[in-house]
Amino acid sequence: MGYGPSGVYILDMKGKTIIHRAYRRDAPASTTVSDRFTRLVLEAEEENIKPVFLHNDINYMWIRYNNLFIVGTSALNANAMMVFAFLYKLAEVLTHYFRELEEESIKDNFVVTYELLDEMIDNGYPQTTEYKVLREYIKSESHRLQQEEEQQAVVPISVSNAVSWRSEGIKYKKNEVFLDVIERLNLLVASNGNVLRSEILGVLKMRTLLSGMPELKLGLNDKLLFEATGRQTRGKAIELEDIKFHQCVRLARFENDRTISFIPPDGEFELMSYRLNTHVKPLIWVESRVEHLSSSKLELVVKAKSQFKTRSIANNVQILIPVPNDAASPNFKTTIGLVKYDPTQDSIVWTLKQFQGQKEYMLRASFTLPSVASEDRNRFQKIPIRLIFEIPYFTVSGIQVRYLKIIEKSGYQALPWVRYITQNGDYQIRML
Incomplete structure (x- = not known):
């Protein structure tokens, strides 16, 4: 799995550190990071600039967001993808808190930024990274640090249990789930009609308005599912590639029997994405x-x-x-x-x-x-x-939602709504 960042540093456009937090002993000093970043990124030739670089046994991983550079460091065998995912998630959370993430918003909110850096990562391992959970006990309006005896009472259950992306006690008068299956078609066609390149990029977007802590099960016309279970399908079965899931999906369950089972976040989120390299005639x-x-x-x-x-x-x-x-x-x-x-x-x-x-x-x-x-x-x-x-009401691949089951201990009935949409991606037809 590898380690996460030993330190996180937010720099201005000149490479000067605005704020940083060290999580392990191998985290370099902020002046060292500023110096290395200035020399190896800001003053380097464009072709030599890399998003990951090693200097004096320290790995540097960075992203740019508006007029800021957000840098993660590690002297150990860091999982680069984990670090980058965290840096982008940090930028997303700070944007939620400050509306606009830029140099001035960090300088105006040092206390809240430090609180978020402390809550979102522990010893280099990402912890709570969902804004909806963090906002329950880190209030950007008040900037007040609570007394030690008060803190245990305000930390939501969702932080201590396995479902960090969802809070307890959510209630709706009408329980509903909206699922959009959106496919974008990338296509390049020669002037004689021969398809030179075709690719389908799909995404399943959800909006859940559900009370309690519901368990959802989603069934697709997945070819590998039918083969694994020995079942027959009347219609078309498709073979999905490059599947990526939201963290709420139980990956072990999916790898075992191709069942998509999850406790969803509240509100809007992207459940999964996929790709299909398949021959598609021009729509x-x-x-x-x-x-x-x-x-x-x-x-x-x-x-x-x-x-x-x-x-x-x-x-x-x-x-x-x-x-x-x-x-x-x-x-x-x-x-x-x-x-x-x-x-x-x-x-x-x-x-x-x-x-x-x-x-x-x-x-x-x-x-x-x-x-x-x-x-x-x-x-x-x-x-x-x-x-x-x-x-x-149309998909290029023929993907179908076979069922969407909603199970909650109180036994309420919920209405699932499913829509299919096909859009153009990079869709081109040559004239000659």
Whole structure:
């Protein structure tokens, strides 16, 4: 597993330490960190700057946040990913407390920052890192340190038990769970329709409004689950890759029988993310051709076809078609949507509020060109067409939530709501 940071240091843009906390004896002095960081990062050549570096047997790991550098150090075999995860979590928590995390907000809140540094890490090991739990007993408004005899009473149970991300005593009049399955499609397609690259990046986002300490169980149409349990599936089973879970998920249970079991945080959080490298045909296919290109005129014909099922509708579709950088006097003809010329992007932007499945539309565009052609006038045909869209109630991968069970000792009934959304990622179609 490795060690966490032996010390955490927050530096200004000149490399001077604003505040620091040493957690183990191997933590270097703040002046040493400031000196090393200034020489090896701020004054170094750009190609030599690294997020992790070793100097005099001390490992330095750092991130930049606004006008601050947040640095973690360790002389031992530190787990770099753990350190970086903590540094980003620290920045997130401080932002919650101060609204804006910057040099002035740290200088105005030394007491609270020290309290948070003490509570969030112990002997180099991250402890409580959830803002909703920390705010129960570290109040940014009051900055008051409580007496030793009072402290035992105010520390919430969630800090001492295994569920540090959720407080006890949460109550709602109406218990509900909202689950969004969002997939982004990265796609690169050649002008002849051959898919050169396709990748699906998925995320499951939840919003839980549940009383007590509920146990949730989520079932997906996971191919490995069906294979492990010997069950048959009527529909499509998918094989998820690069799965990452929120800390609330019981990893041992998942590795054992692919069951996603967890006690959720209160409110919004990201339950899991995944990736799929799979061949996907373009959901929206666009082709363009130059019908007339002379020294004084350009005419383009653009066809857009939706290749998903008729019952689905893509919303807020934008098709960005490149044109020469010296084009002028735009003129457009289309039976649907709005078209505008965006000279800042050297593109036509064709906007369709709704694009139903299995439909095809056409756009004709003409421009005048200066009689003296620029050297790179034809370069626009080498720039790919880009698309922006969102398709609700639809997933590219075919992932399905088979069940979402909510169990709580009081026995209340809760309503789960599930939505599916597909969005564009880096979606490009080549013109040539």
